[in-house]
Amino acid sequence: MNKFELSPAFLIGHDDIDSDHAELIKILNEMTDSFMAQDTKRCHEIWQQFCAKLNQHFIDEAKVMAGFGYTEEKENSDHQKILAHIDTLGGQENTLEDWKNCLFEMRNEFLSWILRHDLKFSEHLITIGYNQARP
Ligand SMILES: [Fe+2]
Numbered sequence: 001m002n003k004f005e006l007s008p009a010f011l012i013g014h015d016d017i018d019s020d021h022a023e024l025i026k027i028l029n030e031m032t033d034s035f036m037a038q039d040t041k042r043c044h045e046i047w048q049q050f051c052a053k054l055n056q057h058f059i060d061e062a063k064v065m066a067g068f069g070y071t072e073e074k075e076n077s078d079h080q081k082i083l084a085h086i087d088t089l090g091g092q093e094n095t096l097e098d099w100k101n102c103l104f105e106m107r108n109e110f111l112s113w114i115l116r117h118d119l120k121f122s123e124h125l126i127t128i129g130y131n132q133a134r135p
Contacts, residue, residue: 004025024054047089
């Protein structure tokens with residue numbers, strides 16, 4: 001199974017947010033390693049770390065965005081939906097196949113969360129002059 005990658009196109013241009021995203025990707029890659037080692041117990045442990053980190057990330061990110069005058073109600077409700085959904089993916093009784101599906105879903109969904117929400121914030125940072133437009 002391929003590793004997760006954070007391509008430069010998904011960098012937001014705010015250090016805290018970008019390092020959080022990198023950390024989330026790192027956790028998912030640790031989970032991929034555990035999946036490859038067929039260690040379902042470890043997958044579960046790492047998944048719990050991922051859920052906790054994602055929860056904290058959404059809280060921290062909302063604060064950063066609010067600090068730049070950027071608030072979007074929809075973003076908060078979507079975060080809640082995402083958290084509720086990922087809660088259903090990683091049960092203790094998961095089989096290797098369940099973890100495989102979980103990782104595939106993360107691969108498909110994770111980047112689209114960034115695309116839908118954080119890239120709009122990235123544009124906001126350019127609009128207000130915090131960052132320069134990329135060439
Ligand atoms: Fe984010």
